[in-house]
Amino acid sequence: MKSKFECSAITTSEEVKQIATILEQCFISSPGDEEIYVNSIGLNNFRVIRQDKQIIGGLATISQGQWWGGQCVSMTGIGGVGIAPEYRGSGAALHMMQHTVKEIHASGVAISALYPATQKLYRKVGYEQAGSFCSWEIPTESIQIKEKSLPVISIPNDSGVFYDLYSKQARHIDGYLDRNPVIWKLIFKPDEQEKFYSYVIGSVEDPQGYIIFSQHHMQNDSILRVKDWVVLTPAAAQTFWSFLFRHSSQIDKVRWRGSVVDPLTLLLPEQAAKLRYSELWMLRIVDVIKALSLRGYHPNLKIELHLEIEDELIPDNSGKFILTVADGRGKVIKGGRGELKLHISALAPLYSGLYSPQQLQIAGKISAPEGAIFAATQLFPSVSPWMADFF
Incomplete structure (x- = not known):
């Protein structure tokens, strides 16, 4: 029986070379490019996954912010996700992403974003489409x-x-x-x-x-x-x-x-x-209370939205929440009627405004009475969120 996966930061220059070799094969890079990339990101910001103490993959975490409603929300970008080909299909990538999302949550960051090579993997850990490049x-x-x-x-x-x-x-x-x-x-x-x-x-x-x-x-x-x-x-x-x-x-x-x-x-x-x-690109709401509280809203709104969220990976995000907005800022407490029901992944395109609440309802991503749909539409107007940067 194979041993469990283990995730950690890079600690030595030899480990840099090991993960760089894997990423060169993953991304069809020129020799040496990925070692430069890992060092530019910083060893403290790179995570590797091991099996039997052997490095089999890794990813980069990039601490920054993202603008929503005129306010900057703490965000960790994920990039350079790669698994050695002989370990693909083993569950290593899923384990590494689960570990990383939990780590981001523990660090107090509100949201996370990434560019997916495949949506299937990232949807399993709560990411969903949120904006364009x-x-x-x-x-x-x-x-x-x-x-x-x-x-x-x-x-x-x-x-x-x-x-x-x-x-x-x-x-x-x-x-x-x-x-x-x-x-x-x-x-x-x-x-x-x-x-x-x-x-x-x-x-x-x-x-x-x-x-x-x-x-x-x-x-x-x-x-x-x-x-x-x-x-x-x-x-x-x-x-x-x-x-x-x-x-x-x-x-x-x-x-x-x-x-x-x-x-x-x-x-x-x-x-x-x-x-x-x-x-x-895809977004993951890592901390529901922080994400909804830190972003901005229309300054003339005075409204309340009752949500019920399901998040299997981050238990703190599961349950009923009340979002109260006034003077352009939001306040979130636990409790309420839970009228707008959705999975944590569906909160991402609602939060970003990529899709309207009605569109998400038609797609089966949210369930809510008409009053809650109306309130959500005012809070999260449908826009064209986008990024100029690829990471």
């Missing part, structure tokens, strides 16, 4: 926005202006990260034979946005790839497009990351921008 593309000549409302000024890639501008935009986009330093490093880390160009939109004294991009020859096209961007004003949005349009003599197409319904495209004269790809 999208890439858009437009022929540069089709932009046709010529007026530049603001100056565009070249700045160094290590300029501190990016952090403040990003934070100002992030708080208004549900799903955006309060970025961990590791994520910022990935923003400025070029791929092989890649160079970044960074510009602030507006004056140095009054910046209203920025754009970071690289340029590439791909098959028969020349591509401008926007790595990161912020626009805080209508003038900045106009200038964002006019600046990109001015590349049309040399650049065939522009690519950027945006929402699945991207408001930037409202400025374009025609529907020439197309989604290149779109995938959904």
Whole structure:
């Protein structure tokens, strides 16, 4: 009979090499890339799973925040989940994820997010679809926005202006990260034979946005790839497009990351921008009381919602709860009538607004009387939550 699995942090450089070798095979990486990744995440933030003291897989935990309703909620991102091929199907990945979710809960973090290679595994531990990660593309000549409302000024890639501008935009986009330093490093880390160009939109004294991009020859096209961007004003949005349009003599197409319904495209004269790809990331409510209390709500709401939640993995999340919202903030206590019944996984898309309460009810994910559905719709309006970052 095989011994039980054991999960722990990495402790030695030899263990770094062992897990890196496994991840290289899992993700078809170049030799050495995964060792760099593990070290960049930090040994304290990487978990490995062992059987008979042999490392058979691992994952990264990235402590950061995520913006919901204008408030930043503590979040742990999960990345780099990999199991050696000879141990796949053994239950190792499920055990590792169960252990990790319990550990995140014990640390006091409210929510967790990840990008799934397979939904089936993560749904077993309470994750569910919650927001989008999208890439858009437009022929540069089709932009046709010529007026530049603001100056565009070249700045160094290590300029501190990016952090403040990003934070100002992030708080208004549900799903955006309060970025961990590791994520910022990935923003400025070029791929092989890649160079970044960074510009602030507006004056140095009054910046209203920025754009970071690289340029590439791909098959028969020349591509401008926007790595990161912020626009805080209508003038900045106009200038964002006019600046990109001015590349049309040399650049065939522009690519950027945006929402699945991207408001930037409202400025374009025609529907020439197309989604290149779109995938959904998943969210797990790790601590029900903290998650519902820390996020923001509409400031004019004064309402109460009675929930009954089932969570087999985290018993503290199971039972009846009353969410009371006033002045844009929520307060949660145990008890109440338990009118809106749902599994912890279904709370994720409700919380994020990816799907409306009525849509979740039709899908069989929640059960509630009409009054509770109405209250939930006011508390969690259907939006287009998205992230600009992959981890």
